[in-house]
Amino acid sequence: MLSASLYVVRCTARNRMRARLRRLREPRYLVGAIAGFAYLIFTLVLRQRAYGVTGGGSGGLAGGAGLAAVALAAVALGSWAMPFRSALLEFSSAEIGFLFPAPLTRAQLVLYKIIRSQTTVLTAALIMVLAYPIGSIVARLRALVALWVLLMAARVFFGLVSVGRRASASDPMLLRGVVAPALFVPAAGVLSVLVPALSRVAGRPDADLFGVVAELVSGVHAASGASLSAWLLWPFKVLVQPLFASTSGEFLLEFGSALALYVALALWLVVADSYSTDDHGAVIERTTTPSATVRRSYVARRVGWRLGAAGWPEEAFLWKGFLQTFRTVDRQVLIRAALLLAWLIVTTFFVTRSQGIVLLVGVAATWGSIFSLLMLPQVMRMDMRQDLEHLELLRTWPVRGGAVLRGEMLWPSLTVIGIAWVFGTIAMLTSVASSSRIPMPDRVAAWMAFLALAPGIVAAQYTVHNGIAVVFPGWIPLGPSRPRGVDAAGQRLILLLGTWVGLLVALVPGAIVVAGLSWVARPFIGSLVLPIGAVVTMTIVMGEVWVATEVLGRVYDRLEITSIERPD
Amino acid sequence: MSISVEGLRRTYGDLTAVQYLSFKVSPGEIVGLIGPNGAGKTTTLRALAGILRPTAGRVLIGGFDIVEQPLDARRQLAFMPDEPHLFEYLTVEEHLRLIGRLYGVADVDARAQPLLEELELVGKQQALPGELSRGMKQKVVIACGLVRNPPVLLFDEPLTGLDPIGIRRMRDTIVRRARNGAAVLLSSHMLPLVQEVCTRVVIMYRGRKFADGTVQELAERVELHQADSTLEEIFLRITGHDAPAGEA
Numbered sequence: 001m002l003s004a005s006l007y008v009v010r011c012t013a014r015n016r017m018r019a020r021l022r023r024l025r026e027p028r029y030l031v032g033a034i035a036g037f038a039y040l041i042f043t044l045v046l047r048q049r050a051y052g053v054t055g056g057g058s059g060g061l062a063g064g065a066g067l068a069a070v071a072l073a074a075v076a077l078g079s080w081a082m083p084f085r086s087a088l089l090e091f092s093s094a095e096i097g098f099l100f101p102a103p104l105t106r107a108q109l110v111l112y113k114i115i116r117s118q119t120t121v122l123t124a125a126l127i128m129v130l131a132y133p134i135g136s137i138v139a140r141l142r143a144l145v146a147l148w149v150l151l152m153a154a155r156v157f158f159g160l161v162s163v164g165r166r167a168s169a170s171d172p173m174l175l176r177g178v179v180a181p182a183l184f185v186p187a188a189g190v191l192s193v194l195v196p197a198l199s200r201v202a203g204r205p206d207a208d209l210f211g212v213v214a215e216l217v218s219g220v221h222a223a224s225g226a227s228l229s230a231w232l233l234w235p236f237k238v239l240v241q242p243l244f245a246s247t248s249g250e251f252l253l254e255f256g257s258a259l260a261l262y263v264a265l266a267l268w269l270v271v272a273d274s275y276s277t278d279d280h281g282a283v284i285e286r287t288t289t290p291s292a293t294v295r296r297s298y299v300a301r302r303v304g305w306r307l308g309a310a311g312w313p314e315e316a317f318l319w320k321g322f323l324q325t326f327r328t329v330d331r332q333v334l335i336r337a338a339l340l341l342a343w344l345i346v347t348t349f350f351v352t353r354s355q356g357i358v359l360l361v362g363v364a365a366t367w368g369s370i371f372s373l374l375m376l377p378q379v380m381r382m383d384m385r386q387d388l389e390h391l392e393l394l395r396t397w398p399v400r401g402g403a404v405l406r407g408e409m410l411w412p413s414l415t416v417i418g419i420a421w422v423f424g425t426i427a428m429l430t431s432v433a434s435s436s437r438i439p440m441p442d443r444v445a446a447w448m449a450f451l452a453l454a455p456g457i458v459a460a461q462y463t464v465h466n467g468i469a470v471v472f473p474g475w476i477p478l479g480p481s482r483p484r485g486v487d488a489a490g491q492r493l494i495l496l497l498g499t500w501v502g503l504l505v506a507l508v509p510g511a512i513v514v515a516g517l518s519w520v521a522r523p524f525i526g527s528l529v530l531p532i533g534a535v536v537t538m539t540i541v542m543g544e545v546w547v548a549t550e551v552l553g554r555v556y557d558r559l560e561i562t563s564i565e566r567p568d
Numbered sequence: 569m570s571i572s573v574e575g576l577r578r579t580y581g582d583l584t585a586v587q588y589l590s591f592k593v594s595p596g597e598i599v600g601l602i603g604p605n606g607a608g609k610t611t612t613l614r615a616l617a618g619i620l621r622p623t624a625g626r627v628l629i630g631g632f633d634i635v636e637q638p639l640d641a642r643r644q645l646a647f648m649p650d651e652p653h654l655f656e657y658l659t660v661e662e663h664l665r666l667i668g669r670l671y672g673v674a675d676v677d678a679r680a681q682p683l684l685e686e687l688e689l690v691g692k693q694q695a696l697p698g699e700l701s702r703g704m705k706q707k708v709v710i711a712c713g714l715v716r717n718p719p720v721l722l723f724d725e726p727l728t729g730l731d732p733i734g735i736r737r738m739r740d741t742i743v744r745r746a747r748n749g750a751a752v753l754l755s756s757h758m759l760p761l762v763q764e765v766c767t768r769v770v771i772m773y774r775g776r777k778f779a780d781g782t783v784q785e786l787a788e789r790v791e792l793h794q795a796d797s798t799l800e801e802i803f804l805r806i807t808g809h810d811a812p813a814g815e816a
Binding site for chain 2: 297298299300306307308309310311313315316319320323324327328390391392393395396397398399400557558560561562
C-alpha cells in the first residue's frame with residue numbers, strides 16, 4: 001500500500017507540474033507567472049529589508065512558545081465546533097472507484113490519505129515560510145520542516161475530531177472513549193491558563209478595555225508556565241517548539257519529539273477510525289449522492305417574489321440572484337462573514353483603545369463601509385463570474401449581451417450598495433459621539449455624498465469584473481476549486497490591480513466635473529457641493545457603466561464555451 | 569426551410585471538428601444525426617444553437633442567420649444538450665418561469681402543467697435540481713425547451729439517463745412535436761430508436777457528412793437490399809466498420 005500511495009503522490013505531483021509548465025505556453029498564464037514571481041520576489045526583498053533581518057534563526061520568538069501552545073490548544077478545542085468535516089477521511093470519486101473495491105483495509109486507506117496530503121501541506125508550509133521574513137536559508141528550511149509537521153499534526157487531529165463528532169449513540173462506547181481525550185486535553189489545557197488569567201483580570205477592576213485584554217494576554221502567558229498547565233499543554237508545546245528553536249542542534253531535538261507526536265496522532269486516528277461505523281457505504285453516499293452534496297448548499301425556501309411573465313430581461317437576472325442569495329445555506333459563508341466581522345471589531349478595538357462603545361462602533365462602521373465598497377465586489381461573485389459555468393445555457397437565450405451583463409451585475413451591486421449604506425449610516429449616526437472638529441453639517445454632507453457615490457463605485461467595479469469575465473474568461477476560476485500556482489496567483493493580482501485602475505479611470509471624468517463645480521459653487525453653497533458633486537459623478541459613472549456594458553455585451557455575444565476553463 | 573446548414577466548418581486550433589457540412593431539415597421532419605464518437609455531432613448541434621461560432625459556412629434557423637440575427641434565430645429554437653445544465657438554486661417551476669420570461673411566453677403556467685404531466689414531473693415542481701436524478705434533470709431541460717413550443721428542436725442524446733418508460737414517452741413526445749410542424753434534429757447513439765422515429769438520417773464521420781437520406785435510400789447505397797436491414801448494419805457498412813461473417 002505504501003508503494004502504491006507513493007506512486008500516486010509521485011505521479012500526481014509530476015503531472016501537475018507538467019500541466020503547469022505546459023500552460024505557460026499560453027500568454028495569459030505566462031503573464032500571470034511573471035506577475036506572480038515579480039510580486040513574490042518584491043515581497044520577499046521588501047519584507048526582508050523592512051524587518052531588517054540579517055541572519056540567524058527565529059530564536060527571538062522563543063518566549064512566545066508558551067502562548068503559541070495555548071493558541072494551538074484553543075484552535076484544537078475550537079475545531080470541535082467547526083461545521084465542516086476533515087478532508088482526510090473523505091474520498092474522491094476516483095478513489096472510491098479504484099481503492100474501495102481493492103483488497104485494502106480501512107487502516108490502509110486512512111494511511112494512504114495521510115500520505116496523499118503531504119504535498120498539499122508541504123506547499124502550504126512553503127508559502128508561509130516564503131511570506132515570513134526569516135534571515136538565513138538554514139533558518140527557512142528549519143521553519144519549513146517545523147511548519148510541515150505542525151500542519152500535518154493539525155490535519156490528522158482534525159480527522160480525529162471528525163471521527164469523534166460523527167460518533168453517535170449507536171457507535172461503540174469504546175470509540176467515544178478513544179476519541180474523548182482529543183476533546184478533554186485541549187479543553188483542560190485552555191481552562192488551566194484561562195481561569196488564573198481571568199482571576200488576575202478580576203483583580204484590576206479599574207483597567208479600561210484595552211488594559212483588560214493586555215492583562216488577559218500576560219495572565220495567559222504567565223499561567224502557561226505553571227506546572228499543571230505545562231503538563232496539560234505539553235503535547236501542543238511539543239508541536240510548536242521546533243518553530244522557536246534558535247540553533248540547528250536544538251531544532252533536531254525538538255523536531256524529533258514533534259515527529260514522534262505526529263506519528264502517535266496518526267496511529268490514534270487509525271485506531272479511532274477502526275471503531276467508527278462510518279464505513280465505505282457512508283463515505284460513498286456522502287461523496288456521490290447528488291441530493292447529499294447539493295442540499296447542503298441550497299434549500300428551496302419560499303422568498304415571496306414570483307417572476308412576472310413580462311418585463312425587462314435584467315429583472316429576470318435580478319430575481320435569479322435574489323433567489324440564490326436567500327436560498328444559500330452554506331454555513332462556511334456565514335463563518336467567513338462572522339470571522340470578518342470579528343476581525344473588524346477586534347482591529348477597531350485596538351485602534352480606538354476603548355474610547356467608548358459608540359466610537360468603537362462608529363470606527364468599525366466606517367471601516368466596514370470602505371471595505372464593503374472596495375472589497376465586497378471581489379468577494380460577492382454572483383454575477384457572470386459564477387454564471388460562466390452556465391454559459392452553454394445562457395448563450396441559447398434570446399437576450400442581448402448588454403442586457404445579460406447588466407442583469408448579472410444588478411443583484412450583487414444592490415446587495416453591496418445596501419451593506420455599504422448601512423455601515424455608512426451607522427458611522428454617521430455614531431459620529432455624534434466623536435470629538436472630531438468637523439462641523440455636523442459637513443459630516444451630513446459627506447454622508448449624503450457617500451450615499452450618492454456608492455452606487456457608482458460599486459457598479460463600476462462590477463463592470464470591470466464582469467468585463468474581465470467576458471474578455472478573459474480563462475482567468476475566471478469556475479466551481480469551488482481555485483487554480484493554484486504562481487501563474488494563477490499572478491493572474492489574480494493583475495485582476496485586482498485592473499479593477500482598481502478601472503475604477504479610477506471611471507471616476508476621472510466625474511472628478512474633473514466636480515472639481516470645476518466645487519471651484520465655482522463652493523463659495524455660495526458651502527459643503528452642499530459634496531452631495532451635489534457626488535450625484536453628478538455618480539450619474540457620469542452610471543452612463544459609463546451603460547456604455548461599457550453595451551460594448552462588453554458585444555464581446556459576450558461572441559463568447560464561446562471553449563474559451564472558459566473547467567476546473568480540474 | 570426550418571434548419572438550413574450550408575458549408576458549415578468549425579475548427580478548434582489545429583483540429584477540424586466539422587468540415588463543409590450541408591443539410592436541411594423541413595417542418596415536420598425528424599432528422600437523425602448519427603456518427604461515432606468524435607464525428608462532430610455535438611459541435612454541429614452547438615453551432616446550430618448559437619453556442620459555438622462557425623469558422624465558416626452559414627446556419628439559418630427559421631430563416632434567421634444564427635450569426636447575423638442571433639436573437640431572432642434563438643427564439644425559433646430549443647436546444648436540449650446531453651448534459652443537463654440547471655441552476656442549482658431554482659426549482660423546476662422557477663426554471664419554467666425564467667424561460668417564460670426570457671422568451672416572452674405570457675401563458676407559461678398554463679403551458680407548464682400539461683407538459684409536466686407529459687414528462688412525469690408532476691409533484692416535482694418545487695424540487696431543486698440537487699434533489700432530482702439525472703433522468704429527471706434531463707426531463708426538466710426538455711420541459712424548458714418545449715414549454716415555448718418552438719418550431720425548431722435540437723436534441724443531443726435526449727434519452728441519456730431515462731428509464732425504459734421515460735424513453736418511450738420521450739419518443740412519443742418528439743414524434744408528436746414533429747407532427748405538429750416542428751423541425752427536429754436528433755443526435756443519438758441509440759440507432760434502433762433513430763431508425764424508428766426519424767424520417768431521414770445524416771451520418772457524420774470525422775467531421776464530414778458521409779451520407780444523407782432515408783434508411784431505405786442508405787440501405788440501397790451500401791447495397792444492403794434486404795427489407796429488414798437495420799440502421800446499425802447500414803451505419804457499420806458506411807463507416808467501414810462492418811466485418812465479413814466469420815471475422816467478427
